[in-house]
Amino acid sequence: MFGESANKLILDSRRTNNLPEVSLYQTELIGDILREINDLDKDMEYLQQETEALMSQGEDNEANRKIIECQQFAARLTMIRNKRCLLAYERARANKIDEFCWLNVDPTNDLTSKTSISLSKNSSLGTNFTTSLSLDNLSHPEQEYYRQYQELLVDYKSKFSDIDLSGDLEPPTNIFIDVRVLKDGGEVQTEYGVFNLIKDSQFYVRKSDVERLIQQGYLEEL
Amino acid sequence: MEVDDILRDFEKSTQKDQDLYKSLTTAMLNERMAPELLPYQQSLLEDVLSKISSQQQFLLDSHEYGDINIDSGIITSDFKLQLMIIETDIERLNYLVRSYLRVRLSKIDKFSIHYIDMISTNRDSKLLSFEEQSYISRHFKLMTDLYNGSFLKKVPQDLAYLDTDSGISMIVKPEIDQLVFIKVNKGDIVLELEDDDELELIPGGIYIVKYSLVRRYVDIGDIELI
Amino acid sequence: MSIPSHLHQNLMPSEVNFLAENEMIQILPRYSMKSIQLIGTKIPNLRALRREKVPIWVALILKSQGKCNIVPPKWLELGYLKEKYDEEIKNPFKFSDLPWHWIEISKMLLSKAADDLSDPSHQLRSIIQDLKEIRLVKSKKGFTELNESNIALTGLSLLEINEIRPFVLGVMNKLREIHETIDREGEEEGEEEDDDMD
Numbered sequence: 001m002f003g004e005s006a007n008k009l010i011l012d013s014r015r016t017n018n019l020p021e022v023s024l025y026q027t028e029l030i031g032d033i034l035r036e037i038n039d040l041d042k043d044m045e046y047l048q049q050e051t052e053a054l055m056s057q058g059e060d061n062e063a064n065r066k067i068i069e070c071q072q073f074a075a076r077l078t079m080i081r082n083k084r085c086l087l088a089y090e091r092a093r094a095n096k097i098d099e100f101c102w103l104n105v106d107p108t109n110d111l112t113s114k115t116s117i118s119l120s121k122n123s124s125l126g127t128n129f130t131t132s133l134s135l136d137n138l139s140h141p142e143q144e145y146y147r148q149y150q151e152l153l154v155d156y157k158s159k160f161s162d163i164d165l166s167g168d169l170e171p172p173t174n175i176f177i178d179v180r181v182l183k184d185g186g187e188v189q190t191e192y193g194v195f196n197l198i199k200d201s202q203f204y205v206r207k208s209d210v211e212r213l214i215q216q217g218y219l220e221e222l
Numbered sequence: 223m224e225v226d227d228i229l230r231d232f233e234k235s236t237q238k239d240q241d242l243y244k245s246l247t248t249a250m251l252n253e254r255m256a257p258e259l260l261p262y263q264q265s266l267l268e269d270v271l272s273k274i275s276s277q278q279q280f281l282l283d284s285h286e287y288g289d290i291n292i293d294s295g296i297i298t299s300d301f302k303l304q305l306m307i308i309e310t311d312i313e314r315l316n317y318l319v320r321s322y323l324r325v326r327l328s329k330i331d332k333f334s335i336h337y338i339d340m341i342s343t344n345r346d347s348k349l350l351s352f353e354e355q356s357y358i359s360r361h362f363k364l365m366t367d368l369y370n371g372s373f374l375k376k377v378p379q380d381l382a383y384l385d386t387d388s389g390i391s392m393i394v395k396p397e398i399d400q401l402v403f404i405k406v407n408k409g410d411i412v413l414e415l416e417d418d419d420e421l422e423l424i425p426g427g428i429y430i431v432k433y434s435l436v437r438r439y440v441d442i443g444d445i446e447l448i
Numbered sequence: 449m450s451i452p453s454h455l456h457q458n459l460m461p462s463e464v465n466f467l468a469e470n471e472m473i474q475i476l477p478r479y480s481m482k483s484i485q486l487i488g489t490k491i492p493n494l495r496a497l498r499r500e501k502v503p504i505w506v507a508l509i510l511k512s513q514g515k516c517n518i519v520p521p522k523w524l525e526l527g528y529l530k531e532k533y534d535e536e537i538k539n540p541f542k543f544s545d546l547p548w549h550w551i552e553i554s555k556m557l558l559s560k561a562a563d564d565l566s567d568p569s570h571q572l573r574s575i576i577q578d579l580k581e582i583r584l585v586k587s588k589k590g591f592t593e594l595n596e597s598n599i600a601l602t603g604l605s606l607l608e609i610n611e612i613r614p615f616v617l618g619v620m621n622k623l624r625e626i627h628e629t630i631d632r633e634g635e636e637e638g639e640e641e642d643d644d645m646d
Contacts, residue, residue, distance in 0.1 A: 034376050041378040083381050084392070086373050094368060095449055098331070102324075102450055124460060129452040141371030148364050152357065159353045162274045163319050169455060171466035172313040176306050178512060191285045192302055204306070204513060243488030247467065255457055273487045304484050307509055311486040314505070317466070327450040399628075401620045402457075403601075403609055415597060427602040428609070430620060448606060 002040070002078040005032040006085035013089045018128040022096045025139040026089075033082050040075045047072050097138070097146050099130035101153050104166040107133040107146075124170035177207045178222040185218050246270055246315065248446055250322040255403070255447035256440070257433055258396035259329045259337065262351040270319060277312055281305060330358050335393045338362055398434040408444040458614065464607050468549035468556070469505040474519035481515065504556065511561050518561040523547060524554055526567040529575045536582045543583060543603025551580065551607045580608075587612055596623035 009029050016023035047068050054061045054068070100107070125131065135143055157165045185197030190209045195201075197218055213219045249263045289301045330337060330350070337358060340349065350358065366384065374382045384392070406423045413421040413435045423429065428448070439445035454460075470488075477494040484491040492500050499519060502510075510516040522528065523546065535544040547553065554576055562569045587604065594616065601609065 030373065034373055037377050037381070079378075079381060083373075083377060087369060087384075087392070090369060090372050091365070094365060095331075099449060099452075124452070124455075124462075126452045126454045139372060141368050144371070145364055145368045148367075149361070152360050152364065156353055156357050160271065160319070160323070162271065162278055163316055163323070165320055165323060167316070167320055169321060169324070169451060170460065171317050171463050172310070173462065173466070175310050175313050176509070192305070204303075206306075206309075243470065247470065254455070254459070257457070270487070277487055300481055303509075303513060303515070304482070307484055307491070307506055308486060310505065310509065311488060314466070315487055321451075324450045325456070328456065331449060399624065400457075401617055401624065403613065403617075413598075421598055424602070427600065428604055429598060429600050429602075430616065431598045432624075448609060 002036065002074075003081055005029055005036060006082045009033065009089050010085050013092050017092055017096070020128060020130055021132045021134070022093060022100070022130060022137050024137045025093075025142065027139070030086065030089075033086060037079050037082050040079050043075050044072060047075070093142065094145060096130040097133070097142065098149060100133040101146070101150050102166055103131060107135050124168060175207060176204055177210075178202060178204050179210060179214070179219040180222055181218065182220055183218055185213075188213070242266070242269060242273070243315075246318050246322070248443075250318050250325075252440055252447045253322055253325050256437075257400040257402070258398055258437075259326060259333070259349060261348045261441070262326070262354065264348070264351065267319070267322075267351075270315060274312055274315055274319075277308060281308055281312070326354065327357065329396070330354060331361065333394055333396055334358055334362050334365070336395045339393075398437065399432050401430050402433045402436070403448045404429050404431060404436055404440075405446045405448045406444070407446060411439060411444060457617075459610050461607070461610070464549075464610050465552050465556075467606065468552035469503065469508070471504050471547075471549055471553065472501045473504045473507050473521065473553075474499050474501055475507050475510060475516040476519055477510070477516045479515055504553065508556065508560055511564075518557065518564045520557060520561075520565050521547070521553065523550065524557060524565065524572070526571055526575060529572070529579060533575060533579055533582065536579065536586070540586070543586065543601070545603050546579075546605060548605055549607070550605055551576070583608060584611075591616070591619070594619050594623065596620060596627040 009026060012023070012026055012029070051065060051068050054064055133146075135146075138146060179202065181197050181199055181201050181203075183197070184199050188195050188197060188210075190206065192206065192209075195203050195205070197213075202222070207221075210219055214221060245263075245266050249260075249266060253260055284301075284305055289298065337350065341347075341355060341358070369384065370382075374384075406425055406427045406429070409423075409425045411423040413423065413431060415421055415435075421429075421431070423445075433447075436445050440447060476499055477496055479494070479496055481494040483493045489503060491502055491506060494500060494516075507516065507518050511518055523532075532544045532546060554572065557565060558569055558572060565572065583604070587601070587608065590599070590601070593599070599616075599620070
């Protein structure tokens with residue numbers, strides 16, 4: 001039935017829109033839809049010739065002409081609908097590619113450690129924000145779009161050099177924290193000076209400076 | 223100048239700084255809650271950005287050279303704490319600006335054709351910043367390239383345009399009749415509702431109303447979106 | 449989109465908290481400290497035991513480093529909150545007027561400056577909980593009166609608003625859409641009648 005492939009495409013779009021990734025490009029389905037559009041276009045041409053033929057016969061073919069007009073109308077509507085579905089599909093995907101670009105991380109094929117770090121940093125993003133991108137899932141025009149949009153963002157962000165526009169959308173809390181040393185270690189150098197990891201001593205430090213030390217078990221946040 | 227004058231000047235500048243923080247917060251909240259894009263707060267943003275930049279520089283210098291007010295250049299723990307407070311202040315403003323700019327871009331992207339039309343007819347030149355105007359037109363170009371490359375070049379010529387479809391319009395516009403929460407800053411505002419009804423707003427009052435009814439009061443600051 | 453969908457026309461609880469931290473509060477410094485020029489505000493010269501007003505986020509940093517005590521706001525006190533609770537009961541159609549950020553501020557001070565409060569934490573916590581609940585019941589009762597055009601909620605704090613926002617706006621916007629459709633159909637019918645009369 002006409003429009004069936006387009007329907008499938010929209011269903012796929014609805015399903016994958018809530019995923020945190022950009023799903024595989026529906027090459028085959030889109031090929032089907034394009035074929036349908038072009039077939040319908042040929043039908044339209046044929047119907048046009050029919051009409052002209054009827055006209056030239058000069059007979060009273062009112063009824064026949066009406067039938068042809070209806071066919072033309074249906075064909076035209078289906079073509080337009082198909083195109084709208086293609087546009088909607090591509091726009092939804094572009095939105096997701098945009099989202100990923102905002103994270104400012106490299107695309108990947110699987111969840112590497114790099115991506116998961118960015119995930120923990122951006123807990124405010126919710127479950128359907130695009131946090132991973134596999135270039136293999138994109139069509140060629142989409143890959144090109146991805147590169148260009150990245151450039152566009154870099155340009156835009158460069159106008160605000162003191163603002164980390166790709167930073168966390170969660171408001172800053174506890175940029176500095178009190179920590180206690182759990183086990184002895186060496187000297188730690190920070191912008192705010194040096195401190196020594198001596199068991200049970202306490203410091204007030206920038207959280208981002210000591211996140212690794214907390215993970216490694218040298219410090220605990222109080 | 224008398225001491226009083228100096229004090230008054232000093233108070234005024236402090237007042238202005240506090241207004242800066244308050245204005246930025248209000249601008250961010252208004253932008254977050256409004257269904258449409260609000261005029262870009264050009265001078266406010268310029269002011270905030272330049273202050274962040276010089277404060278950032280102060281922080282860098284202090285880390286490098288210590289307290290310039292003390293000859294020895296030693297970093298005392300008090301001074302360190304002060305720097306930490308300054309850094310926190312910068313981060314807090316940073317977040318407000320980030321949220322403000324990004325929520326604007328999300329609306330610019332969502333209603334791109336609508337705003338491109340607006341810019342091209344020059345109906346409201348203060349709506350978008352210079353950077354946003356460049357962003358919107360470049361992004362739109364990328365989108366049309368993407369549509370063309372993906373399928374528009376493969377469909378019959380008369381279908382290959384973006385905006386010629388008969389029937390339902392493809393241009394997404396902001397829904398300005400959406401309901402919003404408001405907080406009233408000034409008195410004497412009476413909203414005219416349908417069916418000749420009126421709604422008198424009291425200062426400090428909180429209401430839910432259609433955005434279209436209050437947009438002009440939001441613009442002049444008599445009403446805040448919350 | 450440059451922001452996640454749940455941030456559009458909505459605030460995260462952490463953001464409401466952030467806004468509350470910008471409110472001013474009185475502190476009682478324990479040591480002297482030179483003034484600091486911040487972008488948003490100026491922290492005055494601090495002298496031991498001389499009260500000053502600073503933003504809450506600054507007060508909390510100073511407090512955490514043992515540099516000051518926080519002077520609790522006058523409303524964060526058992527007697528006062530109990531009075532408000534009675535008011536809530538007496539006026540079933542009105543919210544008693546509490547500060548714009550009363551829930552967040554009391555939460556912050558209870559967790560980070562409990563020793564500065566004049567009443568025992570557990571008692572304060574329980575009256576705050578009672579107040580929150582009675583106000584929530586009230587706003588939920590108000591939900592039965594939701595309509596498509598407007599509603600007054602004066603007295604609610606930002607956090608309380610933020611909690612009911614998704615539900616209330618969802619319902620009201622749906623009602624508005626229905627209303628508009630009915631209006632439009634009404635107009636169309638009207639036009640048809642006009643046509644008939646011609």
